[in-house]
Amino acid sequence: MNGGDPRDSDARDRGGDDPTGAGRGSVETDGGAASGAEASEGEGSRFSPADRVASVPPSGIREFFEIAENRDDVISLGVGEPDFTAPWAARSAAIESLERGRTSYTANRGMPDLRRAIAERVTRYGQSYDPDSEVLVTTGASEAVDLAFRAFVNPGDTVALPTPTYVSYGPGVRFAGGEPLPVHTRHEDGWALTTEALSEAGVDEADVLVLCYPNNPTGATMDADEMDAVAAFCREHDLLVVADEIYAALTYDGDHQSVATRPGMRERTVVINGFSKAYAMTGLRLGYAMGPEAAIDAMTKVHQYAMLSAPTTAQHAALAAIDRCDDEVEEMRREYDRRRRYVVSRLRELGLPVAEPGGAFYAFPRVADVASDGDARAFATELLEAEGVAAVPGTAFGAGGEGHIRISYATGLDDLKEAMARLERFLS
Structure with a gap:
C-alpha cells in the first residue's frame, strides 16, 4: 500500500513520571526501574525496544x-x-452512517463537509482557514500532536514545553528525535507563561514551542496581554508553535485566546483541536489540525502512511456535533x-x-x-x-x-x- 487510497477523489488531499524525558535509559517494571537490556531479557528478549522508546517511562x-x-x-x-x-445527535449520525453502509475510507484529509464545518466553527476564536488546503482531520487530537512533531522536528531540535505539561508531549518529542526543554511556570503566578520564564529557560535558542491553553494539568488560561507577549517572543526568536487548543470550548473566565490570531503568528503556528473533551466523544477518536498549506501538506504526508484517514463513522458523528450540538x-x-x-x-x-x-x-x-x-x-x-x-x-x-x-x-x-x-x- 502506498499510503493513499485509489478511491480518494481528491488527489491533492494530501496528534511517566517525567514527560520531558528524564530518566533516560530505564523503563518501569513491576519490580522497579531496570535498564533497557535487563528489561528485555527472557522470553521475547529479541524485541528489545529502540533507545528512544526505552528512554520514556510509562504514563x-x-x-x-x-x-x-x-x-x-x-x-x-x-x-x-x-x-x-456524547450528544444524541452525534450518536444518531454515527448509527445512521453505519446503517447506510458508510464504512469506506474518506479522503486523506477528512470528509470535505466536515472540514468546511470545522473551518466555519473556529471563526468564533478569530481563526480563518481554507478547508480544502489548511485543515486536516486526524484520529484524535493526539495524532495531530504526534504528526506535528514528526513533520517539523528534526533530530536534535529543541522543543520547549511549559511545565507542568501534558504527559504525551515529552515522549512525542523524543519519538521524533527532538530534545524537550522544560519551561517552568509557578503556582504563585497562577501557572502563567511569561516571557521571563521563556528567556530563563533558553527558549530563544529553541526550534519549537508547544502551547496548551486552557492547560492540562493546571487549568490555566492566558489572557490577551499574556498571549500578545508570548507571540512577540515567538516572532522575535523565529519559533514554530504547536498550539494544542483541545479545551478551547471549556473556557470559563473570558474568551479563549489563540496565539494563531496574533500578528505574524498564523504563518508559524499549527493549531490542534478536536471533539473528545467539549463533545464528550473521547472514544470516537477524532481531532483536527489547522495551519498554513505547507504545514498541513507535511502533516498529511505522515498521516497518509501512518493512518490513511480518520475513522469514517466518527467523522459523520463530528459533523452532526458541529451542526446540531451547541x-x-x-x-x-x-x-x-x-x-x-x-x-x-x-x-x-x-x-x-x-x-x-x-x-x-x-x-x-x-x-x-x-x-x-x-x-x-x-x-x-x-x-x-x-x-x-x-x-x-x-x-x-x-x-x-x-x-x-x-x-x-x-x-x-x-x-x-x-x-x-x-x-x-x-x-x-
Missing part, C-alpha cells in the same frame, strides 16, 4: 488509573474523561463550571492552595505542605490506599508539578462531594 496518569480499576469503592479523579455521554456543549460547560467552583472552594477550605483554573476540567492543588517530605506521589498513593480517592501526582507532568496533584472534576458532583469528604478525613 503516570494511566498508572494510577489502572491501580484504581483494580479496587472497589474508588472515586477516580485521575483521568480526563468527561462523565457525559446547546449540549454549553450545558456541559456550565456544569463543569459549577463543579470547578465547588472543588476550588472545598480545596481551599481544607487548606490546600490552588490556583483558580480558568479552563479545561482540572484543579492542581499544592499538597507539599501536608505530604510526607513534600512528596506528591507518596501523597497520591496514600490517599488512594487509605480513602479510595485516585488523583494523579503532579510529577507525572514533569518536575514542575512536584508538590501538587491533579484533580479532574469531569465526574459527577455527588462523587466530587464524597471525594472531598474523604480527602478531608485523610488530611485530618
